[in-house]
Structure formats: C-alpha cells, structure tokens
Amino acid sequence: MAQQTQSPKSSLVGQSICTSYSQDQSQSLYYSQDKSQSVKHLLECLPLSQESERPLLATLADIADALAIDDLSFSHFATAISELSSQEVSTRRSSLHMRHARDELSMHLAIAQHEEMLIKRWLEVLQAEPNAQDGTSALEKRKQALHAKAMEYKRETDSLKQQLPQDPPCTISELSAFQKQLKDKENTLAEKRRKVEAFQGLPANIELARHELRIARDEQMKLIQLRERLLDRMAVGMS
DSSP states (O other): OTTTTOOHHHHHHHHHHHHHHHHTSSOOOBOOSOHHHHHHHHHHHSOGGGGGGHHHHHHHHHHHHHHTOSBOSHHHHHHHHHHHHHHHHHHHHHHHHHHHHHHHHHHHHHHHHHHHHHHHHHHHHHHHOTTHHHHHHHHHHHHHHHHHHHHHHHHHHHHHHHHSOSSOSSOHHHHHHHHHHHHHHHHHHHHHHHHHHHTTTSOOOHHHHHHHHHHHHHHHHHHHHHHHHHHHHHHHHHO
C-alpha cells in the first residue's frame, strides 16, 4: 500500500523515462551483460501505474539478450533484426546449395551402385563358366579367321574391278533396246505361226509356202545374227 501512494514526482519521472525509451529520442537505456540487473533497473524506473507492463519489459530484455545487443533502443533492435534476417537468408541459401550437392552425390552414388551391381553380375557369370578361357580363345581364333576371309574377299573384289573395262562397249540402255527388239521379233514369229496353223486346212500352195519359208528363214537368220552380236558384246564387256 505504501508503493501505491508514491508521489506524483516519481510517477512523472517514470513516464518521462518510458516516453524517452519508446520514442528513441533523448536517452537510451543500456542493457548490461547481467540481464537480471538490467531488468531490475528498468522495473525500478517504471511507475506503479504500469505494473502490468513489467512482464513485457522482461520479455523485451530476454529478446535483447538473445539478439546480443546492449542498447534497448528501437534502432538497435531494427539493426539486430535486419542482421538476423540476412543471416537467415544466407543460411537458407547455403542449405539449398548443400541440398543440391547432396542430391547430385546421391545420384552419382546410385549410378556407381548400379554399375557395381552389373560388374558383380558379370563376374559371377564369367566365374560360373568352367571353360571361359577356352571360349575366349575360340572366339578370338574365329575372329581372326573371319578377318582373313574378309581380306581375301576384298582382294578378289579389287582384282575383278581392275579387270573390268573402263568404258564398257554395251550399256544398259543398249541391252534394253536389244531385248525389246528380240521380244518384237518373237511376237512376229508367233503371229506367223498362228497364220500357218490357220492355213493348214486349205489346199497346199507350194509357191506361197516356199515364199513364207524363205521369209521365216530370213527372219530366223536375222535373230540368230542379232543374238550373236549381243553375246559378243556381253563377252567383251565381261573380259
């Protein structure tokens, strides 16, 4: 009850200190390393009408102790909070870098483990075969034999290419034209055979038959000569 009858002068002094603290103008309350003494000093400065604000002031002192600041002014609090935010951002950035590096290492580790598993599986397969060395040597011999055979084929092909003439006497277009002529001649002969078969039932005409025979023989000789020329050109082209 004695504290509640405090003089108006002390109340005005307490209000002046609190007003000066909240507005951060004339004086600042310095926070010593001993938190309990600082809190006690602040509580003594408060008027009795602000008894309910003492827990808030104690909380403020705890925050100042956590931020490691000696001055309880607003500017020092803002600076400390800004530095703490910067440290938090830097820490998060470092955490992201570390997480990215960890993910890459995990991926490389998974690849290495997969390759190790494949190597172990192949080693087991090779060790399970009793004649693995013999099989390897047989494959090597077969490879050498195939290589020798391929080289022999290549030499034969090169030799045949050298024997071919530079300018063949008969081209593909000429051969196609000769084949077309032969086909036309064959069609003509077939037509004449049909005519002969049609006149088989008529009385014999010796002169007409002889004339047709001469024409047929001439056509046959022409075809034979054409065939001989074609064969000669093909033989010259192959040699």
